[in-house]
Amino acid sequence: MIRRPATLRSSRIWPLNVLVQMTLGAGLLALCVGLHAIVLDTVAVRLKRWVTRHTVRPKGPRRFSILVQAGVAAFLSHILQIWIWALAFLWVGEFDTMEPALYFSTASFTTVGYGDVTASPHWRLLGSFEAAAGMLLFGLSTAFLFEVMRTIWRNAD
Secondary structure (H helix, E strand, O other): OOOOOHHHHOOOOHHHHHHHHHHHHHHHHHHHHHHHHHHHHHHHHHHHHHHHHOOOOOOHHHHHHHHHHHHHHHHHHHHHHHHHHHHHHHHOOOOOOHHHHHHHHHHHHOOOOOOOOOOOOOOHHHHHHHHHHHHHHHHHHHHHHHHHHHHHHHHHO
16 A cells, blocks of 8 residues: 655645646656757757768767767756756745755756755655656767767768
């Protein structure tokens, strides 16, 4: 049998709170996936233009530069997403200041989850949504960077 936490067990708003967290979490996840897709697509379009414009195959330093640019773009996209989640935690009143919200958001998004800063029972489901979003988006970045490397090396030979 699944038991609700003691702080929520007697609350009549418990089902509503879960619904709010799931809705907000799904909306934030969709927003982050959309933003990440825009960033990765922009990088992909630039890479495609470069590959079709240059007949000279990329050598070591140029290949390195392309891969670093793609990696930095993906990383900056993740930073933006972490800030979006942190702002959401501030907006719902889970944290009073940006520092703990950002720290918690970073630990959740990266799935590190140190546990020294935790969400209250009323908002911890939202933290789980952030961890799921982080896993999904880091996986997307990994696949994208692998494809960038494949494209670079395919055109280098």
